[in-house]
Amino acid sequence: MVQSPDPERARGVFGITVAAELVGTGxxxxxxxxxxxxxxxxxxxxxxxxxSAEDVDRLRRITALLDAGLNLAGIAMxxxxxxENDRLRRAGPG
DNA sequence: CTTCTGACA
DNA sequence: TGTCAGGA
Incomplete structure (x- = not known):
């Protein structure tokens, strides 16, 4: 069993450098x-x-939006x- | 690794 | 406006 020799590994976190590599940016x-x-x-x-893996996935979404022609301000929206949509969906459909 | 500034498309 | 590059 890999008892995660490093507590950070279990969290699936990446340094800014590896995150940049994953998203293909600096x-x-x-x-x-x-x-x-x-x-x-x-x-x-x-x-x-x-x-975190979630942050990296989000970064990928940001690059996708940039490719879509949106700017950082638009992407932020x-x-x-x-x-919020995901939050409402998780909170309860009704 | 962090932050800031300068230059370019 | 966003990205890249260099310096402290």
């Missing part, structure tokens, strides 16, 4: 998205961002609506 862009509120990675004591 660490500077990921930081730009966070500045726009597109993603909110957890911050460690050292101040380093820790991107889409992400907010999607988050």
């Amino acid at each position: 660490v500077q862009n990921l930081r730009a998205y966070e500045a726009r509120g597109l993603v909110e990675p957890v911050r460690t004591e050292g101040g380093t961002r820790r991107y 889409v992400m907010d609506l999607q988050d």
